[in-house]
Every structure is written in C-alpha cells, then in structure tokens.
Amino acid sequence: MSAAPKGNGARAARTRGPVHVIGAGLLGASVGLGLRERGIDVTLEDLSPTTVALAADYGAGRVRTAADPAPAIVIVATPPDVAADAVERALTSFPSAVVTDVTSVKLAPLLELTRRGVDLTNYVGSHPMAGRERGGAIMARADLFVARPWVICRDEATPAEALTLVEGVALDLGGVLIEMTPEEHDRSVGLVSHLPQVVSSLLAARLVPATEQAIGLAGGGLRDTTRIAASDPELWMQILGANREPVVELLDAFGADIAAFADALRDPAQTGAKRRIADLLAAGNRGVGRIPGKHGSSERFTTITVLIDDTPGQLGLLLTELGELGINMEDLRLEHSPGAQIGFAEIAVLPEVAERAITDLVERGWRTL
Numbered sequence: 001m002s003a004a005p006k007g008n009g010a011r012a013a014r015t016r017g018p019v020h021v022i023g024a025g026l027l028g029a030s031v032g033l034g035l036r037e038r039g040i041d042v043t044l045e046d047l048s049p050t051t052v053a054l055a056a057d058y059g060a061g062r063v064r065t066a067a068d069p070a071p072a073i074v075i076v077a078t079p080p081d082v083a084a085d086a087v088e089r090a091l092t093s094f095p096s097a098v099v100t101d102v103t104s105v106k107l108a109p110l111l112e113l114t115r116r117g118v119d120l121t122n123y124v125g126s127h128p129m130a131g132r133e134r135g136g137a138i139m140a141r142a143d144l145f146v147a148r149p150w151v152i153c154r155d156e157a158t159p160a161e162a163l164t165l166v167e168g169v170a171l172d173l174g175g176v177l178i179e180m181t182p183e184e185h186d187r188s189v190g191l192v193s194h195l196p197q198v199v200s201s202l203l204a205a206r207l208v209p210a211t212e213q214a215i216g217l218a219g220g221g222l223r224d225t226t227r228i229a230a231s232d233p234e235l236w237m238q239i240l241g242a243n244r245e246p247v248v249e250l251l252d253a254f255g256a257d258i259a260a261f262a263d264a265l266r267d268p269a270q271t272g273a274k275r276r277i278a279d280l281l282a283a284g285n286r287g288v289g290r291i292p293g294k295h296g297s298s299e300r301f302t303t304i305t306v307l308i309d310d311t312p313g314q315l316g317l318l319l320t321e322l323g324e325l326g327i328n329m330e331d332l333r334l335e336h337s338p339g340a341q342i343g344f345a346e347i348a349v350l351p352e353v354a355e356r357a358i359t360d361l362v363e364r365g366w367r368t369l
C-alpha cells in the first residue's frame with residue numbers, strides 16, 4: 001500500500017458517496033484508497049471476509065453493513081468470470097445506484113448480462129488501464145490510476161447522469177477518460193495488453209530449463225520483456241478466455257511473423273533475406289516509438305546511464321548533484337550488475353540537456369555509459 005501523490009486532492013471531488021466496492025482486491029482496494037483520500041465515503045464487500053477486513057484496515061473504506069444507506073454508485077472489481085453475476089446482483093440490490101465494473105474485458109460480461117435479460121440502463125462498463133503483476137488488497141495503491149487511461153463503454157441508451165457519475169469516479173482517481181465501444185476496447189487491449197502478456201509468459205517459460213550460468217547473464221532486455229510474466233495465471237486464464245477471438249487472431253499473426261523471421265535468418269544468403277530481417281527489426285523501432293511516454297508520444301526522453309557504487313548514499317548524491325546542475329530528471333530506473341558492487345542509474349532527461357548532463361556529471365567524477 002502507498003499513499004497518493006500530493007496534489008490530486010487540490011480540486012474538489014466530483015463523486016458524492018457512498019461508493020460501494022464489490023471485490024476488495026488489488027483494483028477494488030486501490031479504488032477505495034484513492035476515493036478515501038478524496039474524502040469520499042466508501043463501503044467494501046468481498047467474498048473473503050479476511051480480504052475485506054484487510055482492505056478496510058489499510059484505509060480503503062469500511063465493511064458494508066445492512067444499516068448502511070444505499071450507495072450512489074457501485075464498482076464491481078471481482079475476477080472476470082463472476083463479473084456479470086456481481087453486476088447483475090448489484091443492479092438488483094441497489095436499484096437507485098449506477099453500477100460500473102473494472103473488468104479487463106468488456107464484451108463478454110455485457111453479452112452475458114444481455115443474454116440474461118438484465119435491465120442495463122444503470123450499468124456503464126469501464127476499464128482502468130492500470131494494474132500490477134500481483135493481485136490482492138495488500139498490493140493496492142491510491143495512486144494506481146493517476147495519469148492512466150480509463151476506458152468508458154457507454155452506448156446511446158446510457159443516461160447522461162449515469163455517465164457523469166462513472167466518469168467522475170475515474171477523474172477523481174486521476175484517470176484519463178477514453179470512450180470506446182466494448183468491441184473496440186477488446187480488440188485494442190488484445191493488442192496492447194493481452195498479446196504482450198502471452199508473449200512475455202511464453203518467453204519467460206523458455207528460461208525454466210536454462211542453466212544458472214545462462215540466467216546469470218540476464219540484463220535489462222530480458223527483465224523488460226518478461227516483467228509481466230510474473231502475473232497471476234488464474235486471472236489471466238479468465239481474461240484471455242473472455243477475449244479469445246481477438247487474441248487468437250493476434251497470436252496467429254504474431255506466429256507468422258516469427259516464422260517469417262526464422263526463415264529469413266535460417267538462410268540469410270537467399271536473395272532478400274537480409275532485407276526482410278532488417279525490415280522487421282526496423283518496424284519494431286517504429287512500433288516502440290508509438291508507445292506513449294509519460295508526456296505523450298510526441299515528447300520522448302533521452303536516457304543517460306550513470307554507474308554508481310552499490311553503497312548507501314550514492315544514489316542520493318547523484319540526484320542532489322543533478323539538481324545542482326539544473327538537470328530535470330523525468331524518470332529513473334535502477335539496474336544492479338549481478339555479482340558486482342555496482343549499479344546503473346538510468347536517468348531520462350529531455351534530449352536537449354542530455355549532452356550537457358553527461359559532460360557535467362563526468363566533470364564531477366561520475367562515470368557514464
């Protein structure tokens with residue numbers, strides 16, 4: 001658990017409670033923590049009494065009792081395979097409330113609710129594109145949604161007041177609103193979230209039989225491409241199962257790319273093989289250039305790498321000296337060299353100050369890469 005950054009509370013909250021959260025794990029408790037920081041009354045419910053008590057202990061809200069007034073808004077944050085059940089139950093139990101859910105897939109729960117004939121006037125599906133590898137209330141953070149996209153799936157029948165309530169919660173939590181149809185949403189997350197999860201997991205699975213010696217050589221490249229392989233297999237089985245059509249299509253296309261790449265590499269002497277390899281690698285450059293940075297895709301940063309002794313105080317000293325030099329640090333990442341008392345501080349700065357930053361740091365005795 002961690003506190004929200006200062007400043008999110010400067011603007012008056014849009015949301016009027018009580019807000020009721022069903023499913024007090026990572027997403028539910030993070031919603032609760034963020035809203036509580038804005039002073040909004042939050043009640044919690046979970047299948048697990050221990051989880052709900054834990055989330056309440058952390059300050060994500062209070063456990064709902066029969067004496068509580070009806071909520072104005074209900075947020076369903078259960079696993080995907082019970083999301084439709086929980087939404088239906090919420091709409092029935094709290095007929096005056098607007099109900100949203102944060103499920104990672106949007107079409108399957110909607111189709112299931114429609115198939116059951118549930119009146120969906122008060123339901124607006126949504127999905128914050130923010131998460132962590134590990135679930136559970138213990139991993140929750142009030143600032144999880146800050147500056148992250150929050151997809152809202154409304155349709156022409158959605159009442160304006162219902163939309164305003166759901167958007168208000170997303171904005172109060174620092175999210176950036178994006179409107180999409182459930183189909184657009186599922187195809188988009190298939191590409192930017194679900195395919196990467198499968199690729200990362202399969203890549204990391206290749207490491208299982210590797211020797212200790214080979215693993216010992218691992219660096220940033222492997223870490224970057226396998227971070228999300230640490231995600232919860234049960235949750236991902238549900239997400240992938242609920243979005244299987246777009247994901248299978250993407251996997252087939254990706255498999256064809258891999259096969260084409262391997263064919264070209266197998267016989268690089270054949271005419272055009274080198275060009276095919278270069279074209280695929282260059283397309284990767286263009287693709288990665290399209291991923292939005294924290295200031296949007298148009299402004300990207302230059303990373304400078306500074307070697308630091310892996311001893312207390314060194315990083316603090318580096319940051320102080322950067323401040324003295326008037327260099328604004330946009331992002332920071334730390335890497336440790338296995339087996340050596342040395343670390344690498346990767347500092348993102350504006351491209352126009354990168355050269356000066358390196359010169360000035362070297363002048364002060366720092367080693368850069």
Ligand SMILES: NC(=O)C1=CN([C@@H]2O[C@H](COP(=O)(O)OP(=O)(O)OC[C@H]3O[C@@H](n4cnc5c(N)ncnc54)[C@H](O)[C@@H]3O)[C@@H](O)[C@H]2O)C=CC1
Nearest residue numbers: 023025026027046047077078079080103104131132135136
């Ligand atoms: N983990 C992530 O990175 C993200 C997850 N999501 C979505 O958020 C939802 C929740 O995911 P997490 O918070 O990661 O999972 P989690 O496992 O941390 O929390 C889910 C909670 O729901 C509870 N629960 C299960 N069935 C329930 C029921 N019928 N009624 C009440 N509570 C019930 C569980 O006991 C658990 O505490 C999922 O639908 C997921 O697709 C959305 C964005 C990111």
Ligand SMILES: O=C(O)C(=O)Cc1ccc(O)cc1
Nearest residue numbers: 104128129130131132193228
């Ligand atoms: O790690 C990341 O890149 C994420 O953003 C995690 C994530 C996982 C599942 C979601 O439905 C949304 C976001």
